[in-house]
Amino acid sequence: MKVALHAVAATKQGASTEVIAGTLRGLRHAAPENDYVLFLNSELDIDLPAGTSRIEARLGGAASRILWDQVSYPRLLKRIGADISIACFGFTAIRPEVPQVVILQNALYFCGIPKTSPYASQRSLRLERWLLHRIVRSANSVVVPSQTMADGVRPWLSHSSGGAIVIPDAWEYEVSDVMTRSWSEPWKLVYIAHLERHKAHLELIDIASELRRRGRRAVFSIGIDEKDEPEIYAAFTRRMAEEDLADWFDVSGRVPRAAVTKKMLAADCFISPTKCESFGYSYLEATGAGLPVVSSDIPIAREMLGDGALFYRDASKAADQIERLSAEPSLGVELAEKARSHQKLWTLTWEEYGERLATVISSLSSSPR
Template sequence: MKIIINAISANTGGIVTYTSNLIEYIGREDLDAIIYVPRTFNAGLIESPNVTVKKVPVKRFFGPIHRFLWEQIFWRKIVKKSGADILYSSANYGVLFPPIKQVLLVQGEIYLNPVYRDKVLPKLPISEQISAFLRRNLMLFSARHSSITIFPSEVALNAALDYGPDIAENSVVNYLGVGDRFAATESRREWRQDGQLELLYVSVFYPHKDPVTLAEASRLLNDQGLPTKIRITMEAHDFDPWPSSRNELTALTSDRYADCVNIGRIEHQQLTDALKSYDAFVFPSMAETFGFPMVEAMRAGIPLIVSDIPIHREICGDAALYFKLSDPVDLAARIKELDGSASLRATLIDRAKKRAVNQFSWEKHISALRGSLDSVFAPKKIRVLINALHARTGGGVTYLRNMLPLLARDPMLEVHLCAHEDQQDVLPKAIDNIEYHFLRFERGFWKVLLREQIDLPKLARRLRADITFSPANYGPIFAPNSVVMLRNAVSVGFVERRPVKLAYWALLFVATLVSLAASKRAIAVSNYASRVGTGFMWDWTRSKVAIIPHGVDGRFRVNRKVKRNENTILAVSDIYVQKNFKNL
């Protein structure tokens, strides 16, 4: 299997961590991978014979619109020419109409988070709110055009389903991992070994990161007589894209926190050693989709104190202390609680290490990712919705009675049948591997035609049907991948003389032509049916019409032992004008 990976967003934060580990661990799989990264990405240490890392062939993107257009046009061409079987888009958005099957990872779409939506987004400029709306819908549109969408947590998945419940069927949760290097515990700092409490918060700045709550908690602790210093790994330039958050930078660098707050980046490669040099790890963020720094701290064996939000509960479980969101007083109380109990610290560290190893390993993530890729690469069942609304008598019922058991036995088909509730005694029932959908409405000629055009497309989209098959001359115009069967001789109208019946056959002929024009393919039971059914559109539609004659059940083979009455003629048919019983 050959895959092409879009990691073009790997500039800062968790996506860099993810991409670095993805390259390392996917190189151990039996996969041929091409990974595109930004020009700033350090790929110098990558050594894998089956992983090729390429820099994106553009110097810089001039804003999100330029990036979006480049990916949808030029990146799509790169993917198409790559010869890959699957495109793995690892940063929230994908190709909207991918030329090959696509797997999408949504790992940083914080705009979906309900806490972010309620507490952070309303405070941002209107331009950022519009951007959030566009990004959210771009993610959902990308998910709808992906074979599988992966979320790093249940919280992230449920947040997306609040906006797009239709993506649930093809969405999975696959926890991210933490590198083995974080397991090193040699030369760890003793608790308050110099009489001072050293706390660490690892994050770049975004409006939901809430660093001031931690700064204020440290101020309170110092004022209460517990010497405390904190390190926040943010840089002043992190705040530049967020003018509405400049007040937070002003606060962090003010005289109030001058003796207890240090800000400044710690490079990810140095983070392993840095975690040994602090007493506790604090994560006051208001919203996350996963939280790489928490998992890395858990694996490193440093006790955690985190804000009490659903994602932190999901990731940390009982391996952390929790404080009320954006409450520095409660945070200070939790820090003092941890300071006062060596047994609590030991318990949290032990739980955190086990949880990180058991739930958040890169081996598990890559194994699950490989499973997703394999499931996409493997042949999938074709989901067929059969429109049986018109099968009440005659050949329509006979056709379904013979075909449904055969379709149900095909291992590559998932068959759904839609009919009216009054057809339950007419159609074959209780066939394994066929799911029945009966519509309830007052039966009537015009009502059936109308409901067919409304209810069938809705059902097809809800089921995510690959094909909508109407074994009659006409079917729902707006159903996805419609296939119709031309089996009724609409030329009957030429021998009909009754006005009402003439109108019926004329309507049937028009409905056939419209359905044929809207369909992807058509099946004709004979060459005659194809030409009569398509009428003047034959030259235009012949490429989409396949001639497939009906079959006959094996029970109708000749039995020469039976004595026949030569003076008896049996005529089997419903009564229609074209059957010519008068001459018979």
């Protein structure tokens, strides 16, 4: 069987390259008899498993991307004789002429952030959301990495789809020992997440202001790049200056994957203000480094961390939770260990991920389009 993997939506930020390489590795392990053809943006460099064919898409702006997805991709599927299409990051042809599995990795399109919030969709994002909803409705199968994501997607599925299939993303990173943190002021807080509206970096300024009002001192280490979201970056730096909090933030650019653990190990606590996530790699990175987590109280955080974190709904409560950890360092150890135990129950290797995805593919091999 010839399996086409549409990964043109992958970007350099986030975990896209790891997901692509891991998915292919898992599929080749689970179903080595299949031929795999990867469609990838020509600007993305990635090491692929041996035996994987690659077809590059040279794209311009949004219009050319939509044209490629809806016109060029179906033609290419026919040309290569594909039997199945897998959309690795959601976006793909609405109606290819072969059965299609749509894997959703970005919760922003389905998490229901109110349009009146500062994290509401821009016009282009609303168009993307409309398009992705059409794709989801026409898919033969929809795969998501968490139950929270499945709940968010449910209203957009066709009645005949049977619901989204939950296959957790794989996690194969080295873990560090859980240790008691020093919590000497200035406290060292870390938030490693690329700059997007729903990541809510601006709320860190509110938390910093509240801690300062209480006479505390902390430094927030964050990795953001102006190129990702220029408007949000400008708003963040402007507010940081207005609040006179520049010395409260250690702002670097994108943090390479290999450097994430090092930053985590140097911190006392991981603080996460995010408004929605599909899976929450950052939670796993934090607990992998043995860090206690203080997180916004959202469903995906509860699903990923269980009882192994402290949660908050506003800046005042966030400050309360940070102060609580500083006063009880042993609590941080207890929470990190609880989070790890919780995550071990359902995290997969890429081989296990490939086996589950191969089962979905096999079930559609004889399905009509």
